Amino acid sequence: MNKHPQKKRPQTREIKTPTYKPVKSDVRPNTAAGGGFVDKANAYRDLHAHALFSSLGRLVAEPFSSIMTIAVLAIAISLASGFYLVLVNAQQLTGNLEASTQISLFLKEEVSDNRAVKLLETIKNNPKVQQATLINREQGLEEFKTYSGFGSAVDALKSNPLPIVIEVLPKNSLTNKDDLEALQHEFQQNEGVELAQLDMLWLERLQSIIALGGQAVSLLNLMLGLAVLLITANTIRLELHSRREEVIIAKLMGATHAFIRRPFLYAGAWMGFISGVAAWFIVTVLMLALRSSVEHLSKLYGGDFHLLFFSFGQTLQLIAIATGLGVLGAWGVLIYQLQRTKPE
Amino acid sequence: MLQFDNVSKRYQETGEVLRDVSFHLRRGELAFLTGHSGAGKSTLLKLIAVMERCNKGSIFLDGENLSHAKEKHIPYLRRKMGFIYQDYKLLQDRTVFDNVALPLVIAGFGHQEVGRKVRAVLDKVGLTGKEKKFPLALSGGEQQRVGIARAVVNKPPIIIADEPTGNLDPDLSAEIMRLFENYQQVGVTVLIASHDISLISKMNHRVLKLDHGQLVAR
Numbered sequence: 001m002n003k004h005p006q007k008k009r010p011q012t013r014e015i016k017t018p019t020y021k022p023v024k025s026d027v028r029p030n031t032a033a034g035g036g037f038v039d040k041a042n043a044y045r046d047l048h049a050h051a052l053f054s055s056l057g058r059l060v061a062e063p064f065s066s067i068m069t070i071a072v073l074a075i076a077i078s079l080a081s082g083f084y085l086v087l088v089n090a091q092q093l094t095g096n097l098e099a100s101t102q103i104s105l106f107l108k109e110e111v112s113d114n115r116a117v118k119l120l121e122t123i124k125n126n127p128k129v130q131q132a133t134l135i136n137r138e139q140g141l142e143e144f145k146t147y148s149g150f151g152s153a154v155d156a157l158k159s160n161p162l163p164i165v166i167e168v169l170p171k172n173s174l175t176n177k178d179d180l181e182a183l184q185h186e187f188q189q190n191e192g193v194e195l196a197q198l199d200m201l202w203l204e205r206l207q208s209i210i211a212l213g214g215q216a217v218s219l220l221n222l223m224l225g226l227a228v229l230l231i232t233a234n235t236i237r238l239e240l241h242s243r244r245e246e247v248i249i250a251k252l253m254g255a256t257h258a259f260i261r262r263p264f265l266y267a268g269a270w271m272g273f274i275s276g277v278a279a280w281f282i283v284t285v286l287m288l289a290l291r292s293s294v295e296h297l298s299k300l301y302g303g304d305f306h307l308l309f310f311s312f313g314q315t316l317q318l319i320a321i322a323t324g325l326g327v328l329g330a331w332g333v334l335i336y337q338l339q340r341t342k343p344e
Numbered sequence: 345m346l347q348f349d350n351v352s353k354r355y356q357e358t359g360e361v362l363r364d365v366s367f368h369l370r371r372g373e374l375a376f377l378t379g380h381s382g383a384g385k386s387t388l389l390k391l392i393a394v395m396e397r398c399n400k401g402s403i404f405l406d407g408e409n410l411s412h413a414k415e416k417h418i419p420y421l422r423r424k425m426g427f428i429y430q431d432y433k434l435l436q437d438r439t440v441f442d443n444v445a446l447p448l449v450i451a452g453f454g455h456q457e458v459g460r461k462v463r464a465v466l467d468k469v470g471l472t473g474k475e476k477k478f479p480l481a482l483s484g485g486e487q488q489r490v491g492i493a494r495a496v497v498n499k500p501p502i503i504i505a506d507e508p509t510g511n512l513d514p515d516l517s518a519e520i521m522r523l524f525e526n527y528q529q530v531g532v533t534v535l536i537a538s539h540d541i542s543l544i545s546k547m548n549h550r551v552l553k554l555d556h557g558q559l560v561a562r
């Protein structure tokens with residue numbers, strides 16, 4: 001093959017040659033970005049903005065797999081936050097009850113109304129007592145009819161089986177269990193009293209059940225958090241795998257690990273964020289569905305129990321934790337995988 | 345600019361691939377790296393890209409010792425090199441503009457500067473007006489010019505090309521080579537691995553020849 005001087009295309013290129021000046025200074029050994037601090041800061045901000053939106057764009061570009069992943073994440077997060085909310089509500093319930101620790105004195109059957117009133121006066125004068133109320137036989141029956149749901153059964157009775165009851169509310173300062181028991185014992189000694197009942201034991205049981213529930217919820221939430229972490233990690237791993245070529249090319253062009261990680265971290269953040277918001281919706285809808293039943297039940301027990309929803313702060317916390325887990329899951333897998341993704 | 349001092353590279357599986365290789369490319373020099381397949385051309389290029397480390401000897405790029413470079417410095421060293429591949433290694437889902445812009449984005453250039461530099465380099469390699477096209481819509485020669493534009497856009501002091509004309513016909517190859525000569529003329533060091541003897545012999549440049557891991561011509 002001898003040289004042909006006839007080639008057309010190269011010749012048109014020859015015409016352009018004078019545009020590069022053959023001077024040595026054209027080569028810049030320093031290949032860092034030029035410009036001042038502001039330019040660099042802007043470029044850095046642009047990079048983040050680009051990573052933020054391009055990672056969202058990738059999620060939207062593959063809606064089916066994104067929705068599947070996010071649905072799984074959202075369910076896990078809503079389970080965790082749902083358990084938490086149930087726990088918070090249960091704690092609120094015992095909180096209400098704690099304030100109403102009282103001693104019920106069931107008087108002996110032979111005690112007359114007059115004697116009962118006298119007894120009430122002596123009890124009221126007791127310095128350890130804040131308040132005492134007398135519920136006579138008729139009031140007791142009315143109350144029982146209204147709240148127990150056995151109204152018609154009670155109507156069938158020929159005589160009122162209920163005793164006179166004095167409800168004693170101890171002084172607020174009396175929170176110690178021993179002191180309360182001492183007071184109960186004191187009332188029990190009174191000869192008109194059949195039974196002095198301190199409503200403590202079942203409260204203690206309830207409290208310990210709720211404490212146990214709290215521990216169980218913490219452990220469950222730990223597991224669910226781990227699941228969220230692993231699901232995002234695996235999704236990011238797959239994404240990294242499908243973009244392996246791009247990662248390798250970027251590495252050869254001098255990209256740092258931070259540069260390569262950035263869009264994937266944002267992808268993790270987006271998944272966590274969207275799942276967090278979705279989980280909030282799921283839990284809120286479920287709670288709304290339960291609300292009327294809970295409030296009906298609460299009315300039956302004469303309590304003013306209101307279902308607690310997520311507060312604004314808790315909502316932010318929920319979404320922040322979900323986003324954080326997404327980033328953390330992505331981070332973990334990136335640290336591990338990027339070391340292994342070497343140019344062939 | 346690029347200096348190899350008694351470099352040896354041994355792989356556990358294949359034994360010694362490079363033995364006692366020494367050469368020095370000065371600034372603004374264009375050299376071909378040639379040799380039969382398996383002579384160690386790709387390994388030598390991988391050592392320059394710090395994809396592999398040598399077992400013996402040292403490699404200096406612009407006064408910096410590549411063989412002892414810390415892992416976290418490697419990205420910054422690679423920004424001083426422009427790589428060109430036989431298979432172009434373009435991102436198929438990005439436009440020509442985005443492909444060429446990648447090294448600048450990586451180096452942290454602002455958006456306006458990126459635009460200016462990319463348009464300038466596309467003009468130089470003769471791809472004006474193709475910036476919005478995707479690589480698959482271009483011919484092989486055009487794709488390789490995108491690869492070259494990407495390699496030179498950040499003005500690296502050295503360009504390393506691995507069989508850049510392997511997939512191109514002789515006319516296009518000559519055109520690509522002329523492009524390399526243009527960069528050499530402005531002071532860029534160019535190292536081209538190729539086994540296209542006819543093309544190499546037509547151009548009057550230094551030839552580094554590898555034979556079974558040893559440099560037989562420098």
